[in-house]
Amino acid sequence: MDEVTFKSDTVLSDVHLYTPNHRHLMVRLNGMGQPVFLSQFKLLWNRDSRTDSGAEGDGRGALLAKETPPSGPGSARPPPGSGHSDATSQVGLGTRLDEDGDLDVERRPPTASDPEPAGPPRDKVHPTILTQEEEDPLADGARESSPWDIVRIEHTMATPLEDVGKQVWRGALLLADYILFQRDLFQGRTVLELGAGTGLASIIAATVARTVYCTDVGADLLAMCQRNIALNGHLTAAGGGVVKVKELDWLRDDLCTDPEVPFSWSQEDVSDLYSHTTILLAAEVFYDDDLTDALFKTLSRLAHKLQNACTAILSVEKRLNFTLRHLDVTCEAYDHFRSWLRRLEGLADGRLRFAVERVEASFPQLLVYERIQQLELWKIFVEPVM
Numbered sequence: 001m002d003e004v005t006f007k008s009d010t011v012l013s014d015v016h017l018y019t020p021n022h023r024h025l026m027v028r029l030n031g032m033g034q035p036v037f038l039s040q041f042k043l044l045w046n047r048d049s050r051t052d053s054g055a056e057g058d059g060r061g062a063l064l065a066k067e068t069p070p071s072g073p074g075s076a077r078p079p080p081g082s083g084h085s086d087a088t089s090q091v092g093l094g095t096r097l098d099e100d101g102d103l104d105v106e107r108r109p110p111t112a113s114d115p116e117p118a119g120p121p122r123d124k125v126h127p128t129i130l131t132q133e134e135e136d137p138l139a140d141g142a143r144e145s146s147p148w149d150i151v152r153i154e155h156t157m158a159t160p161l162e163d164v165g166k167q168v169w170r171g172a173l174l175l176a177d178y179i180l181f182q183r184d185l186f187q188g189r190t191v192l193e194l195g196a197g198t199g200l201a202s203i204i205a206a207t208v209a210r211t212v213y214c215t216d217v218g219a220d221l222l223a224m225c226q227r228n229i230a231l232n233g234h235l236t237a238a239g240g241g242v243v244k245v246k247e248l249d250w251l252r253d254d255l256c257t258d259p260e261v262p263f264s265w266s267q268e269d270v271s272d273l274y275s276h277t278t279i280l281l282a283a284e285v286f287y288d289d290d291l292t293d294a295l296f297k298t299l300s301r302l303a304h305k306l307q308n309a310c311t312a313i314l315s316v317e318k319r320l321n322f323t324l325r326h327l328d329v330t331c332e333a334y335d336h337f338r339s340w341l342r343r344l345e346g347l348a349d350g351r352l353r354f355a356v357e358r359v360e361a362s363f364p365q366l367l368v369y370e371r372i373q374q375l376e377l378w379k380i381f382v383e384p385v386m
Helices: 047-052 140-144 161-166 170-181 200-205 219-231 233-239 267-276 289-305 332-345
Strands: 010-012 025-029 035-042 150-155 158-160 190-194 211-216 242-247 277-283 310-317 321-323 328-330 352-359 375-384
Touching: 150 200, 150 219, 158 161, 161 219, 170 200, 170 277, 170 310, 170 375, 190 200, 190 267, 190 289, 200 211, 200 219, 200 277, 211 219, 211 267, 219 233, 219 242, 267 277, 277 289, 289 310, 289 332, 332 352, 332 375
Parallel strands: 190 211, 190 277, 211 242, 277 310
Antiparallel strands: 010 158, 025 035, 035 150, 310 375, 321 328, 352 375
């Protein structure tokens, strides 16, 4: 691959651009002819305490961090006083101008005594397309050697808008991080994820949940989910969780039960879904108003069919865009998402009551990623009207 070309409709997740990782390796081409990469995401937990956790305690005994996680945006920058110079510290240097007349500041070259920065500078882009993986990541030897603090995810890096589910997005990482923090909330539960994408959050949920229904649309994307679940079987098997990959189309009122269709639902799975599901998940699926409408209508439709009260946990990144219509920087997709939350709070259909609560993203970080201020978590509590 000598040159990477981005078309006008190409969408690129920046998760990997700012996370240099020598394990971002191309492993194959998917059914659409797109390069598929294998990436690793580090979990900050202890293996022994993880396998011993369960009903005892508060369910978070497994989360003994082996290192101090980054605390938020910009955590990779060197701290003040670390010896890294800036333009205001160049005392004694003569004033120099470049050929355009701009101030030309001479930077002090790094010395051996300078401490290593905690991570890559946020303003530098690190290429991640390195080489092709030689061994099959699903081989028995590869599975047995998989570390207990690593999640391995196959994904694409740049796709048309309709295939963005094949990329890894920060909202999915935040949702997975919250699941790690609130393991007691998911202990032994039945969970449904809508628009699961690569399946990252479903995999993390299955480390403690009883059953996780990992759903999306498109045979190629669902096959990627299935492969990622197999890649991380060592994580889910210890907790006894089962991940079932199913197709769930938000534009349809019913579930596909045709056995001839890949990833369709059996009658047993449909019954289990409606009888036992108490948690619904969705991450980074609010970038298009029509999809947001379909998602919330699906949430409402499912809530009316579930036999138990449920909690929906939604993760969203507030994206700023300059629009010609407003001639200003706006967050139209996010604003539309928030309008739906307000609509649910005011909904009174006589059967269900919806309560909305924002979750402060100040909990300890138990997954290595960049937690920026634009990431938000919301909970929707759905209860029958007494």
